[in-house]
Amino acid sequence: MVARDDSETVGAFSITTVVVAPPWYENCYLVKHLPTGNQLVIDPGGDAEEILTAIEANGGGATEILLTHGHPDHLGAAHEIQVALGIGCRAHQEERPIIDGVANWAGALMQRRIRGPEPITYYAGEPLLDFEGFGARVLFTPGHTPGGVCYLFDGFAFTGDTLFNQGVGRTDLPGGDGRTLSGSITRLLKELEPRTRLYSGHGPAWSAAEARPWWERAASYGYF
Ligand SMILES: [Zn+2]
Numbered sequence: 001m002v003a004r005d006d007s008e009t010v011g012a013f014s015i016t017t018v019v020v021a022p023p024w025y026e027n028c029y030l031v032k033h034l035p036t037g038n039q040l041v042i043d044p045g046g047d048a049e050e051i052l053t054a055i056e057a058n059g060g061g062a063t064e065i066l067l068t069h070g071h072p073d074h075l076g077a078a079h080e081i082q083v084a085l086g087i088g089c090r091a092h093q094e095e096r097p098i099i100d101g102v103a104n105w106a107g108a109l110m111q112r113r114i115r116g117p118e119p120i121t122y123y124a125g126e127p128l129l130d131f132e133g134f135g136a137r138v139l140f141t142p143g144h145t146p147g148g149v150c151y152l153f154d155g156f157a158f159t160g161d162t163l164f165n166q167g168v169g170r171t172d173l174p175g176g177d178g179r180t181l182s183g184s185i186t187r188l189l190k191e192l193e194p195r196t197r198l199y200s201g202h203g204p205a206w207s208a209a210e211a212r213p214w215w216e217r218a219a220s221y222g223y224f
């Protein structure tokens with residue numbers, strides 16, 4: 001097990017990165033709204049115990065789980081965390097087929113049985129999610145998967161496997177599409193203020209100011 005617990009403060013929030021579970025070293029994030037103590041869990045893949053320990057170390061309790069998409073390495077621990085904390089889980093409705101298939105996927109890819117999140121609330125479009133004392137905007141960014149999203153907060157965003165620090169998500173998995181992903185990334189980067197900190201599904205954080213010129217270059221080479 002590999003754990004990297006980094007915490008950063010952006011405005012009224014602390015963002016803690018919890019990395020567990022080889023082989024993909026996906027990032028699970030804890031978002032804590034400091035004035036209210038409300039805490040969200042983004043993409044709990046990997047080891048539920050490890051993530052629950054990090055939640056406890058961060059003051060305990062969580063309001064809800066948000067999924068950027070439905071791949072097993074991003075939701076494998078969701079059900080156990082839901083049972084432990086009695087919390088809900090939200091994802092985009094276009095991602096439902098991916099999430100419904102997660103047990104089969106996990107069996108084939110990870111030699112591991114995974115129980116999908118339950119209960120799960122599917123939202124449509126690009127809602128503004130309202131939490132106690134703060135909100136998050138959903139940006140629909142399909143391409144890596146059919147229902148992939150980014151979550152935009154005040155000063156930071158979670159980009160899942162849509163956009164990494166100098167990289168983009170795979171498009172060769174079921175429901176993936178390169179042109180769609182390219183369009184999603186272009187739109188995402190137009191929406192963000194330059195100072196926005198970007199936390200992705202794998203690897204280190206960066207900023208919209210760093211991502212924009214990188215993406216313009218990458219797109220102009222025609223790789224994507
Ligand atoms: Zn993925």
Ligand SMILES: [Zn+2]
Pocket residue numbers: 024026071073074161201202
């Ligand atoms: Zn991933």
